Amino acid sequence: MLVSIKDIKVKRRVRKDLGSLEDLKNSLRRYGLLNPITLNSKYELVAGERRLEAAKAIGWTSINANILDNLSELSQLEMEIEENNQRKEFTDEELLEGYKRLERLRNPSFFQRIWNAIKAFFARVVRALKSLFRRA
Secondary structure, eight states: OEEEGGGOBOOOOSOOOOOOOHHHHHHHHHHOOSSOEEEETTOBEEEOHHHHHHHHHTTOSEEEEEEESSOOHHHHHHHHHHHHHSOOOOOHHHHHHHHHHHHHHHSOOHHHHHHHHHHHHHHHHHHHHHHHHHHO
16 A cells, blocks of 8 residues: 555654665665555554655655554564574575576577577567467
8 A cells, every 4th residue: 555654653663773775765766665664553653764764765765564453562573683683694605696697687699699689580580470460
């Protein structure tokens, strides 16, 4: 659900240090919000303070949010802690593999570029033939 940022209330939080938000702001600009923030039915923040603050900092006026009804104070605190505690960073090996794959996609080899061109050519031929048969 899209929620006006000015309607969101941020009460007492466990996290005191939001850290640098620069990378998160750049990610929001480039990809948008990948995971909505979480609010209770009173529009009080349950999870996603860093995302909310980064969105504010880049001038967003609304943000996607999951709104959960009938949350006790205990449940809200458990969710805040759980959301921040259960994240798992990539291992060094996973990160290296991801960046290698990204590099290959961004800068394909000579043979990969030729293969991509051949696939694109035949895809155009197939589309043209399908179009031709539909008219007949």
